[in-house]
Amino acid sequence: MAYPLGALMINAGLAMCLAGALSFGMLACVSKIAERKKCDPSALVVGLFGWAALLMLLRTLTLAGSVRISWRVVAVAILFGIFAAVATFAFQRSIEIGNVTVGWLIMNLSAGVPTLISLWAYSEKFTLLKLIAFGLAGLSLCLLFQGNRLEAREREASSRVGP
Amino acid sequence: MKISNKVLWLLLMLVILLTNGMSSFGLRVLSGWGLPADIKFPYLTIWYTAGFACIGIPMLLRGVRGDAKSAGWSALMAALSIAGQVAMANALNSGLPGNVVFPVTIGGSILVVAVAGRLFFSEKMHPLSWTGIAIGFVAVILLGVS
Numbered sequence: 001m002a003y004p005l006g007a008l009m010i011n012a013g014l015a016m017c018l019a020g021a022l023s024f025g026m027l028a029c030v031s032k033i034a035e036r037k038k039c040d041p042s043a044l045v046v047g048l049f050g051w052a053a054l055l056m057l058l059r060t061l062t063l064a065g066s067v068r069i070s071w072r073v074v075a076v077a078i079l080f081g082i083f084a085a086v087a088t089f090a091f092q093r094s095i096e097i098g099n100v101t102v103g104w105l106i107m108n109l110s111a112g113v114p115t116l117i118s119l120w121a122y123s124e125k126f127t128l129l130k131l132i133a134f135g136l137a138g139l140s141l142c143l144l145f146q147g148n149r150l151e152a153r154e155r156e157a158s159s160r161v162g163p
Numbered sequence: 164m165k166i167s168n169k170v171l172w173l174l175l176m177l178v179i180l181l182t183n184g185m186s187s188f189g190l191r192v193l194s195g196w197g198l199p200a201d202i203k204f205p206y207l208t209i210w211y212t213a214g215f216a217c218i219g220i221p222m223l224l225r226g227v228r229g230d231a232k233s234a235g236w237s238a239l240m241a242a243l244s245i246a247g248q249v250a251m252a253n254a255l256n257s258g259l260p261g262n263v264v265f266p267v268t269i270g271g272s273i274l275v276v277a278v279a280g281r282l283f284f285s286e287k288m289h290p291l292s293w294t295g296i297a298i299g300f301v302a303v304i305l306l307g308v309s
């Protein structure tokens with residue numbers, strides 16, 4: 001049975017989406033495993049960024065033509081690279097004292113911040129869907145923070161009772 | 164001054180919320196400047212190097228030394244991070260729209276972590292936290308679609 005090329009491409013695209021989901025999910029799981037193996041969070045972040053920088057440098061060197069970058073691009077790269085490293089370090093540190101699921105969700109909910117800034121800086125449209133997404137994100141954060149408070153209280157109570 | 168784990172966790176969540184999303188905003192700035200697509204490779208090389216130095220320099224000053232175990236795990240983390248990015252780029256190149264690719268990839272990764280957290284890491288959570296995760300999952304998908 002022959003499939004049209006377009007359908008095959010879409011199926012391959014969906015398979016790639018699932019591979020992406022699995023890779024990112026595994027990334028968070030490997031972070032947790034490394035934490036359980038008592039790896040230092042800063043050493044892990046330095047290693048992660050070091051390896052990735054090396055791979056990106058190799059990719060840059062194999063580009064066909066030479067790419068000229070201006071100082072303003074360098075400045076933007078440095079600023080947002082620092083943001084990324086601080087976020088990764090905070091995530092790695094947070095899973096020592098909290099749940100990896102919650103940390104990973106907050107990492108992904110943080111996508112709302114640049115969306116908000118884009119609305120203001122690039123005068124993008126504020127749609128009903130965005131309004132609902134922000135409302136749900138806010139509600140989710142409130143529930144996660146309250147849930148964490150109750151979990152901490154339960155842990156304190158159970159440690160006071162003792163064996 | 165010693166801060167409790169509860170306060171530290173809240174502070175770390177706040178830091179993640181404010182910095183992680185912003186870390187990818189640079190690519191939005193570049194696209195606003197109308198630069199060629201190939202610029203992203205040298206851009207990301209500097210981006211990763213800046214992150215490397217930002218955590219590496221204080222680590223050196225504190226006298227913390229990396230070990231083979233951390234180097235191995237971080238290499239696996241780097242490979243998974245790049246594999247995820249490549250898979251997402253290939254999905255976009257296959258013709259799937261971004262409002263399908265981003266929610267499926269990001270939402271799927273949250274499901275993977277939630278299942279692994281429960282099954283492999285025995286994470287116990289309050290029902291309120293599970294409700295927060297379910298609502299957050301929907302919010303992330305809507306953010307991707309919008």
